[in-house]
Amino acid sequence: MDTQDALRISDLSVSYNATPILRQVSLAVAQGECFGLVGESGCGKSTAAFAAMRALPRAGRITGGSVSMDGVDVLGLSQQALRGLWARRVSMVYQDPSRALNPTITVGAQLMEAFSVLGMRDARTRAELMLAKVQIPSPSRVMGVYPHQLSGGTQQRVVIAMALAKNPVLLVLDEPTTGLDATVEAEILDLVEALRREQGTAVLLISHNLPMVARMCDRIGVLYAGRLVEQGPAAQVLHSPRHPYTARLLSCLPGGGRRKAQGALQTIAGQLPPSGAPMKACVFAPRCDRAESLCHNEAPPARLAGKHMAACHFDPPFPASPDALPEAASSVAPTRVPVLEAVHLSKTYGAVTAVNEVSLRLAAGETLGLVGESGSGKTTLARLLLGLAAPDEGGAILLDGKAVGPTLKARSRAERKAIQIIFQNPDSALNRAHKISHILGRPLRRLAGFSGKALQGALAELARGVRLGDTHLAMRPRALSGGLKQRVAIARAFAGRPRVVICDEPTSALDVSVQAAILNLLVGLQRREQVAYIFISHDLAVVRYLADRIAVMYLGNLLEIGPAEDVLNGPHHPYTAALVSASSAATRIRLKGEIPGPGERIAGCIFQKNCPRKIGSVCETVPPPFDPYALHPIRCHIPREELRSDTNDRH
Amino acid sequence: MKPLERLARPGFLLGFSIVLFWVICALFGGFLEPQNPYADDLMNALAPPSAAHWFGTDQIGRDIFSRIIAGAAPILSVAPAATFLATLCGTALGLVTGYAGGWIDALLSRLIEVILALPLIVVALLVLVALGPSSLNVTLVIALVFTPIIARTVRSATITECKLDYVPAAQLRDEGALHIMFVEILPNILPPIMVEVTVRLGYAIFTVASLSFLGFGIQPPSPDWGLTIAENYGLIVGGYGWTVGFAALATASLVVGVNLVAEGLAEAFG
Numbered sequence: 002m003d004t005q006d007a008l009r010i011s012d013l014s015v016s017y018n019a020t021p022i023l024r025q026v027s028l029a030v031a032q033g034e035c036f037g038l039v040g041e042s043g044c045g046k047s048t049a050a051f052a053a054m055r056a057l058p059r060a061g062r063i064t065g066g067s068v069s070m071d072g073v074d075v076l077g078l079s080q081q082a083l084r085g086l087w088a089r090r091v092s093m094v095y096q097d098p099s100r101a102l103n104p105t106i107t108v109g110a111q112l113m114e115a116f117s118v119l120g121m122r123d124a125r126t127r128a129e130l131m132l133a134k135v136q137i138p139s140p141s142r143v144m145g146v147y148p149h150q151l152s153g154g155t156q157q158r159v160v161i162a163m164a165l166a167k168n169p170v171l172l173v174l175d176e177p178t179t180g181l182d183a184t185v186e187a188e189i190l191d192l193v194e195a196l197r198r199e200q201g202t203a204v205l206l207i208s209h210n211l212p213m214v215a216r217m218c219d220r221i222g223v224l225y226a227g228r229l230v231e232q233g234p235a236a237q238v239l240h241s242p243r244h245p246y247t248a249r250l251l252s253c254l255p256g257g258g259r260r261k262a263q264g265a266l267q268t269i270a271g272q273l274p275p276s277g278a279p280m281k282a283c284v285f286a287p288r289c290d291r292a293e294s295l296c297h298n299e300a301p302p303a304r305l306a307g308k309h310m311a312a313c314h315f316d317p318p319f320p321a322s323p324d325a326l327p328e329a330a331s332s333v334a335p336t337r338v339p340v341l342e343a344v345h346l347s348k349t350y351g352a353v354t355a356v357n358e359v360s361l362r363l364a365a366g367e368t369l370g371l372v373g374e375s376g377s378g379k380t381t382l383a384r385l386l387l388g389l390a391a392p393d394e395g396g397a398i399l400l401d402g403k404a405v406g407p408t409l410k411a412r413s414r415a416e417r418k419a420i421q422i423i424f425q426n427p428d429s430a431l432n433r434a435h436k437i438s439h440i441l442g443r444p445l446r447r448l449a450g451f452s453g454k455a456l457q458g459a460l461a462e463l464a465r466g467v468r469l470g471d472t473h474l475a476m477r478p479r480a481l482s483g484g485l486k487q488r489v490a491i492a493r494a495f496a497g498r499p500r501v502v503i504c505d506e507p508t509s510a511l512d513v514s515v516q517a518a519i520l521n522l523l524v525g526l527q528r529r530e531q532v533a534y535i536f537i538s539h540d541l542a543v544v545r546y547l548a549d550r551i552a553v554m555y556l557g558n559l560l561e562i563g564p565a566e567d568v569l570n571g572p573h574h575p576y577t578a579a580l581v582s583a584s585s586a587a588t589r590i591r592l593k594g595e596i597p598g599p600g601e602r603i604a605g606c607i608f609q610k611n612c613p614r615k616i617g618s619v620c621e622t623v624p625p626p627f628d629p630y631a632l633h634p635i636r637c638h639i640p641r642e643e644l645r646s647d648t649n650d651r652h
Numbered sequence: 653m654k655p656l657e658r659l660a661r662p663g664f665l666l667g668f669s670i671v672l673f674w675v676i677c678a679l680f681g682g683f684l685e686p687q688n689p690y691a692d693d694l695m696n697a698l699a700p701p702s703a704a705h706w707f708g709t710d711q712i713g714r715d716i717f718s719r720i721i722a723g724a725a726p727i728l729s730v731a732p733a734a735t736f737l738a739t740l741c742g743t744a745l746g747l748v749t750g751y752a753g754g755w756i757d758a759l760l761s762r763l764i765e766v767i768l769a770l771p772l773i774v775v776a777l778l779v780l781v782a783l784g785p786s787s788l789n790v791t792l793v794i795a796l797v798f799t800p801i802i803a804r805t806v807r808s809a810t811i812t813e814c815k816l817d818y819v820p821a822a823q824l825r826d827e828g829a830l831h832i833m834f835v836e837i838l839p840n841i842l843p844p845i846m847v848e849v850t851v852r853l854g855y856a857i858f859t860v861a862s863l864s865f866l867g868f869g870i871q872p873p874s875p876d877w878g879l880t881i882a883e884n885y886g887l888i889v890g891g892y893g894w895t896v897g898f899a900a901l902a903t904a905s906l907v908v909g910v911n912l913v914a915e916g917l918a919e920a921f922g
Contacts, residue, residue, distance in 0.1 A: 389820050409823055417826055430817035434839035444825035493821065 005072035007032050007171045007203030008053060013066035015045070015052045022048050024227045024280070025066065027303075030171065035197060035204040037214035037235065040224035041250075041512035042483075043273055046207045049224070050173050053205070054091055055083055071170045088118060092164035096176040098156035102148035108132075108159050109144030115166035131162040136192060138594070152595060153375075154185035158192065168200060175207045182374035183539055184592055187583040190217055209512065211250060215239040220308075223247050226274050226284040233309030243311035245319045246285045253517040255546035260565075261524045266517035266546070272482060283314070291319050340365040340533050341420070341501050342399040346392045348381050352600040355381040356392075357557040357607075360629040363501060368527065368534040370548030370565060372541065372580065376596065378557035379537050383503045386535070387420055388412055400500070418448040418497035425506040427486035431478040437464075437489055438474040441496060448497025466529075467492040467522060484515035488522065495526060503535045508543065520547060541581060545569055553577050556597065558607045563633025572644035574635050575614045606638065614639060658920040667912025674906050677724035685718035689875045698892050708894040710884060716894065719875035720902050726787065726876045727906070730869075731856035734791045738798035739849050745799065746806025747833040751814060761807070764800035772797050773862060780868040790869050794859055798852050805848045809841040843921035850914035854907050861903045877903045 008030040015023040023045045030036040040046045051057045053068055055075050068075040071090060078086060095101055103111060112131060113124035121127060125144075132140035135158040148156055157177060164172055174193065178186035194217065197204055208214050214221055214235070221238045223231040223246065231244040242248040252267040259266075271288040274280065283289070286296040293314075301314045341363040348356040356378040363369050371379045384390040386398060391407040398405050400419055406412040424430035431440055442460050445451045451459045464474055467488040478486055487507060494502050504523065508516040520543065527534060538544050544551060545565060552562040553574060561574040569581055579590040592611040597603060603610060605621040612620065619638050627636045635641060677684060686706075693713030701708045707716035745764075749757045767775075779793045813819065814837070822832045863869030864878030872879060877899040884895035 387820075387824060389823070414826055417824065421824060422821075424817040424821070426817065430821055432818040432822075432836055432840070434836075443822075443827065447826040493825075497825065 005032075006030060006069075007034070007071055008036075008205060009069045010049070010053055011067045013049070013052060013068060014064045015048050015057065016062050016064050017048075017060045021064070022061075022227050023052065026224070026227075026229045027066075028222050028229060028232060030203045030205055032170070032203055033197070033201040034220065035194075035206060035218040037206045037208065037218035037221040038224060039208055039211050039214050039221060041209060041273065041514065044224040045227040046224050047175055048227075050093070050175055050205065050207055054087065054093065054173065056087070056093075089167055090169055091171045091173065092167065092169040093173040093175065094157070094160050094164050094177050096179050098153060098160045098180075099148065101160045102156060104148055107145055107147055108151070112144070112159065112163055112166065115163045119167055127166070128162075131166060132159070134165075134196070135159070135162045136188075137162075152185075153181055154189060155595070157181065157185075157189055161189075161192065161196070165196060165200065165202070169202055171203045171205060172197075173205045173207070176209070177206075178213075179208075183541070183583040184374065184579055186213075187589055188591065191589070193217070211247075211513070212239070212254065212256065223250075226280065228280075228284050228312065230285065230313070231309075231311045233307075233311075237309050241317065243306065243309055243317055244285075244313050245289050245291050245315075247311075248317065248319050250513055253514045255517070255520065255542050259546050261546055265521045265524065268518040268521065269514040283312070291315055338365050339363060339399075340401060341386065342402075343382070343386065344397040344399065346382065346385055346396040346398070348378075348385055348390060348392055354557050354600075356385065359554075359557075359559050361552060361559065361562060362630055363533050363535060365500070365533055366527070366531045367549045368536055368547050370544035370551040371535055371537045371554065372539070372544055372551055372577075373554035374539065374580075374596070376556060377554040379554050380505060381557075382554070383422065383505055383535065383537060386501075386503065387422055388417070414448075419500045420503070421494040421497065421499040421501070422503040422505060423487075423490050423494045423507045426510050427478070427483065427490045430490050431486055433478050436475060436477055437469070437481075440478075440489060441474070441492055444493055444496035463492050463496055466495070466526070482515075483511050484518060487511060487515075487519055491519070491522065491526070495530065495532075498530065499532060501533045501535065503537070505537045506539070509538070509540070516543070523547070541569065553580070556603075556607050559627075559629065559636070560608065561633075561635045562629060563635075567633050572635070572641055574608075574637050574644070575612050575639070576608050578644075579613065606636075656920075659916055661916060661919075663912050664916025664920075667909045667914075667916065670905055670909030671913060674724045674728060674902075674909070677721045678728040679725075681721045681725055685715075685721050687715040687718045689714060689718040689722040690873060691715075698887070698895070701894055707898045708892075710880075710895050711887070716880075716898055719880060720877070720898050722875040723877045723880065723899065723902065724906075726870050726874050727857060727860050727878075727903075730787050730791050731794070731853060731860050734794035734860075735798065735849060735853045735856045737791065737795035738802055738852065739845065741795065741799040742802025743806050743838070743845060745803040747810055747837065749803065750807040750810025751829065751833050751837065757807075760803075764803055767797065767800045768804070772859065776859065776863055777866070777868055780863065785863075785868045785871060787870055790860060790863055794856050798856065802845070802848055802852065805844060806841065809844045810837055813837045813840055847914060847918045847921060850910060850917055854910040854914060857903070857907050857910060 006029045010029070011027050012025045013023060013027070014021065014025055026049060028036065038046050038049060048061065051061070052063055055068070057063070063076060070086065073086065075086065109128055112128040116124040116127045129140045129144060132143055137143050137155060137158055143151070151159070178189050181189065190213070193204065196202070206214060206217055215238065218235045220233060221235050222229050223238065223244065225246050231238060231242065231247050238247060239251070242251060249267065249269045253269065255266055269288055274284065274287070281300060282298050283292070283296045283301050286292040289296065295314055301312045303310050303312050339362040343359055343361050346356055346359045347354065359382055373379050381390070385392045388406065388409040392398070400416055405416045409417060438460060441463055442456060445456055445459050445463065449459065460474065461471065464470070469485065469488055469492065473481065473485065478489070481489070508519050511519060523534070524547065526532065536544065536547055548565045550563060551565045551568040553560045553568065553576065555576050561568060561577055568577060571578065579592055582590045590613055593613055594611055597610055606612070606624050609615055609620040616639060624636045624638050627634045635644065637644065691714065693709065695713065696709050697711055697713040699705055699709040705715050705717065707720060710716055745760060749760045775797055776793045780789055783789045818836065819832060822836050860869055861878035864876050865882045867882060870876040870879055880899040881896050887895050
């Protein structure tokens with residue numbers, strides 16, 4: 002290599018309060034290269050980024066190794082020189098753009114500051130040029146507004162513009178798209194890719210999303226429990242992983258169009274070792290199917306095959322785990338008997354229409370995937386169905402064909418227990434003051450009518466159903482891992498033997514290996530209890546795996562509903578087409594303009610302002626009638642035969 | 653770090669020791685007083701501090717050291733009782749307004765604002781003039797004035813908790829409002845309540861002393877500190893500073909001690 006690496010980390014170890022977090026990590030990012038660092042939560046990937054910049058929080062300490070940036074020894078710099086490095090050579094973009102921007106200063110002033118601290122003149126012109134460069138449509142208007150007036154995606158563009166103002170040698174992106182919608186994420190990643198090619202900036206991209214990182218990066222490193230277990234060219238790591246952990250992690254993903262009828266997802270047994278646990282041997286050995294006594298006794302060397310490194314004693318292939326074998330595909334054939342029906346449900350808050358005239362039917366035992374980006378009204382629709390919010394006059398909710406009250410108070414006990422929910426975030430959904438036995442025991446008492454000895458028995462059985470042990474019952478939520486907490490939340494939803502369970506992004510807060518186990522559990526429970534699911538998610542791979550039918554919502558309106566394969570493969574609504582295409586760079590369909598804000602009135606088709614296939618003024622009129630009870634209705638002016646399907650895209 | 657470890661700071665430990673000292677005086681004063689705090693000795697009136705009378709004597713020759721120790725009991729029964737009563741009422745009121753929302757919240761919140769708008773000491777004086785001064789009335793009046801302040805803290809903590817999903821989860825499993833407020837929400841908002849209670853206790857001590865000084869609080873011949881200051885402050889100009897100084901110091905030390913404890917708790921739990 003004729004130039005210095007943009008970043009070179011050698012044998013880096015970091016401790017927090019004497020607890021080792023990162024152990025002897027070595028990696029290098031060449032000039033202009035994109036390096037992806039992936040791993041599940043708690044593996045130390047953010048720590049690695051902060052350590053590389055020498056910007057660890059107070060409790061963190063670098064205990065060994067070296068870091069050099071563009072040939073400069075970062076660990077040897079004086080405080081002042083370090084600040085100079087931060088100011089001129091390296092930039093960092095964090096997960097939440099709304100916290101990276103100062104809410105009291107206009108976007109323009111913040112961006113101009115990034116130039117003026119470097120002593121550049123014409124800060125205003127440069128700032129406007131930079132905003133244009135990050136593809137913000139009207140830079141001069143955006144210069145004068147405050148951050149909260151912009152959408153999350155545009156905010157992240159501004160942050161990236163600020164980061165690139167100094168033309169850094171290295172750009173560190175820490176989960177830059179985690180809080181953003183799929184179509185916005187795709188645009189941001191495209192942008193980073195384009196800027197990298199143009200400016201030649203090296204990028205260190207940190208994420209939990211292995212496929213996304215593989216698409217973006219030249220090379221990937223995989224962290225596990227503070228150790229770099231695998232490193233190599235992106236395509237090789239993704240398609241022929243050499244470490245059993247990477248291999249298992251990839252097989253946990255419900256990708257490749259897998260359906261639940263084809264069998265359960267792979268999981269990784271056990272848990273991440275607690276941070277600071279002594280690790281003399283292979284860190285993954287306790288969870289590895291391939292592990293032999295050698296693995297438990299001796300740390301594996303970093304073995305190279307070409308440019309592909311793996312810290313494992315053995316070479317692939319690795320044996321598939323027993324649960325990868327497809328289970329007998331005894332998928333419940335969903336009946337045609339509707340258990341829950343929404344009829345013209347609307348909900349307005351002042352001038353904002355959160356849900357607009359949504360009608361749909363849910364058959365007993367089926368899974369309806371509910372898809373849509375933030376602001377689509379899917380969570381509000383869930384609250385209406387649950388009775389947590391009352392729908393506007395004129396709408397009705399039918400349970401087994403009989404209308405139920407608009408609020409919980411107006412419903413009977415049987416009606417209340419029939420519809421339950423699994424919330425997105427178990428930390429919020431489980432009362433931290435109470436033990437698991439209380440959290441699960443109360444619904445058994447209130448909804449199922451258990452008491453005394455019978456209650457104890459039912460409690461143990463309920464816990465067993467989600468693979469929780471008796472020891473867990475005596476714990477409080479804080480003592481449980483994210484996956485175990487979500488199991489408690491699932492058990493609670495099932496305590497009263499519901500007919501319908503609404504799953505509101507139940508795995509979006511969880512790691513991939515845990516997500517697979519939770520999805521398997523949900524499928525198993527549905528088989529056993531014959532319950533119908535409304536599965537809300539933004540992850541189309543998960544929805545494809547789980548759902549029998551899919552409904553697509555946009556700004557409170559139902560755009561399309563139909564059998565899962567038909568909706569995802571098309572012909573489908575132009576908005577669905579954009580959602581489906583967002584995960585692949587080659588065929589990505591871009592939406593036009595910014596998503597309209599809440600309260601904005603749109604005449605005619607709700608999607609016309611962003612529709613990439615708007616055919617003309619006809620789109621400003623109401624689309625043809627839409628029968629929500631038909632097999633696969635699509636709310637669009639374009640004739641069905643002309644609507645795109647996935648197969649058309651590929652040819 | 654665990655909350656208990658976070659409490660091990662010099663400020664909190666100092667405050668805790670001061671408060672503990674006065675609590676011991678209040679509980680076991682009878683064994684600690686060298687002399688009878690009520691016994692007059694006109695021959696030894698206004699004696700300066702000496703080996704026989706460590707803090708000197710007052711106008712009718714009562715031993716001031718013994719009276720200071722005995723004075724811990726009245727203030728440390730009225731102030732905590734008032735704070736306790738205010739905590740009970742304020743917590744209930746705050747939970748109801750915060751959880752119910754809507755018109756109940758609007759009505760009770762306005763009522764709370766009205767009471768908060770009135771100066772504490774003026775309200776207390778008016779009520780005590782109407783009801784007549786007594787320890788019980790002082791307790792009730794301070795509780796009345798502190799209830800809305802505690803209710804306000806509890807209300808805002810309750811509103812924050814209601815945004816968490818465990819509250820709708822409880823509604824969905826058919827729990828009543830009382831269960832949700834007192835079994836689900838209350839345990840989670842105990843830390844801010846505890847901090848508020850300690851801060852209030854400091855103010856309650858201060859208020860009891862003020863009311864006694866003004867003659868509307870604890871009545872003679874109690875060795876209450878505020879009362880002692882009121883009975884003797886005219887003597888300061890005569891050079892008999894010890895008759896007032898030690899009572900003032902005792903009051904100040906107790907208020908400072910309680911506030912140090914409050915600060916330590918706020919840092920550990922707030």
